[in-house]
Amino acid sequence: MANKISLKNDYPDISKSIELYNRSNRLIPKHSQTLAKSPSQFVFGASPIYLQSGSGSHVWDVDGNEYIDLIMGVGPISLGYSYPKVDEAIKNQLNQGITFSLPHPLEIEVSEMLRDIIPNAEAVRFSKIGNDVTAAAVRLARAYTGRDQIILCGYHGSQDWYIGVTEWNKGVPEAVQDLTYTFNYNDIQSLKDAIDENVAAVIMEPVTFQLPEDNFLQQVRQICTENGSLLIFDEMWTGFRISLGGAQEYFNIKADLATFSKACANGMPISILTGRWEIMKLLEDDVFFYGTFGGETLSLAATKATLEELRDKNVPAYLNEKGAILRDGYNAIARSLGMEYTRAEGYGYRSAIEFDPIGGTSLELKTLVQQEMIKRGVLWGGYNTMSYSHSDEDIQYILSAYEDTLPILKKSVDENNVKGYLRGATIEPSIRRIHNFNTRPKKRK
Ligand SMILES: Cc1ncc(COP(=O)(O)O)c(C=O)c1O
Incomplete structure (x- = not known):
């Protein structure tokens, strides 16, 4: 404008x-x-x-x-504020209802679009925020492998399984903290040192601001496969941005499970879990992942319109x-x-x-x-x-x-006096680390 x-x-x-x-x-x-x-x-x-x-x-x-x-x-505003095509889709759906007592066809339409866009999307589930789907992915990985430990690299939300490795770990039981470890981006040895037969999954942001070096992501994929651990890509930022199909498409690597939110609905609250059918099918019986608003239709309508625009333009x-x-x-x-x-x-x-x-x-x-x-x-x-x-x-x-x-x-x-130029309080640290983030392996004997 x-x-x-x-x-x-x-x-x-x-x-x-x-x-x-x-x-x-x-x-x-x-x-x-x-x-x-x-x-x-x-x-x-x-x-x-x-x-x-x-x-x-x-x-x-x-x-x-x-x-x-x-x-x-x-992150959510990928197209722009008050973007006419998406707002129209929301308004049209609003005239017909928001949350229903049975599933709505939009859930299928959007899932089919995602299956076409995201390389590992043999199956799809929706929820509301990033937290929900990273936690669901971790639970699925534990159920599928029968193992408990998780290794991570990146930011993954505020759930106990993740936040316990950070300095914001108050309120997270030690027993839970002991199940999660970290590794450094572009440091394949730190992953090799951390992984063993107890690790259910490696979950990571495929990229943040450092570019992968020496086929880092390919090496991570290989180590996971050899170790029988699942690879989960947390694509909250890379999804629909680095390329339409996210980092999996961009780097030509398939993760076993992947999580998305932010860019896909231009501001509406929705998150997406995708993955291999063999793993995702556990959601049919054994693994509990349900929520009242999971099929809420304004967000699904916004996702459909946003994905079309992201793709067509x-x-x-x-x-x-x-x-x-x-x-x-x-x-x-x-x-x-x-x-x-x-x-x-x-x-x-x-x-x-x-x-x-x-x-x-x-x-x-x-x-x-x-x-x-x-x-x-x-x-x-x-x-x-x-x-x-x-x-x-x-x-x-x-x-x-x-x-x-x-x-x-x-x-x-x-003048060695940056503080002297400030007109207010210095901003506080945010949780996202750019280099050496969350590098605090907590393995206890
Ligand atoms: C990579 C990544 N994973 C997970 C999350 C958590 O998403 P939410 O804040 O929607 O729960 C975020 C949020 O910024 C994120 O950037």
């Missing part, structure tokens, strides 16, 4: 956001949604806290400030091509300023901006960039997350905002 944002002379007025935030105090701890959207992830006092509306790649906060969104709901190619311009543009600006301590890494559809701790902590550097990007009308959370609605004009605008922001960061680093 046309970019009407102009450089703000001052930071945005966020008084209504602050007023609402005060109302939420002692009522909604940390707020709902995923951690990456909580107020703790945005520089308090200089960033909006609440959004009111969105159109295309732009959003408006409750004070009426307009921003280009580079977060896109932390070749959206993954667009995201990767346009996002690469942003990633490479950021790196060119940083290099031209001699700022070797910051870089954009990853694939076009989503790259991460990284900061080495120089002149302040990495989080302080990130906070300053966020503050200055928001001042310039870009809602920024440390990533270049692309949607089909991000126009060339948006991209040029974001690059010009980086061109203004990075010299400010450089000055603060040169």
